Amino acid sequence: MASYKDKKVITIGMVSELTGLTERKIRYYEERKLIHPERTKGGTRRYSFNDVEKLMTIADQMEDGMQTFEIRKRFEKEERSVRNKMLRGQINAQFNMRK
């Protein structure tokens, strides 16, 4: 499941370059809980390629005039749906084991 796309290894400078967003914006979207980079011991942020993709989605939605809290709600909704899907998968698997 976790692969290179999820490894938090990219600095904010590279993310800025990859997405075209300013560092200010990237930090702000974190403040608004849209992304969740990790930190090194020293405190510098590290992002994954998934974060980069997410930021590009965010950029699109911001351009469409959406507000950060709306975007956040969408992401949360999406995550719930993914989790439910996985849960159902597990339940089915167990069910199949029984019979």
Next chain:
Amino acid sequence: MASYKDKKVITIGMVSELTGLTERKIRYYEERKLIHPERTKGGTRRYSFNDVEKLMTIADQMEDGMQTFEIRKRFEKEERSVRNKMLRGQINAQFNMRK
């Protein structure tokens, strides 16, 4: 062909963490032409996940007492073989187009 694995986005500090190698070693293997990171405008090195994997291979071979120039020759050999394979693929493709 080029994917996330080939994107040069990782700093030497992260590479050191991921591979367990010291930064000194990582820079030295570059000096010996075993790896080829890119540079930012500012001059800091950026590595790809492929570089990270390559470094782990290098570490293994160094442990086995191999010398850097040997390891380098191996890599070059491997690259030639890959290129040849691709070339043959292209030739076959063209040949198949003709008939």
Next chain:
DNA sequence: CGTGTAAGGAATTCTGACACG
């Protein structure tokens, strides 16, 4: 609300060199 910017400091990285073996 979303974003720019100047400010001061801290973490990160760089190079060239000396050392050892």
Next chain:
DNA sequence: CGTGTAAGGAATTCTGACACG
């Protein structure tokens, strides 16, 4: 040859704040 280390400087990142709208 391969690697550690101290040295000085440059690039990168961080936070909190003020500004505008």
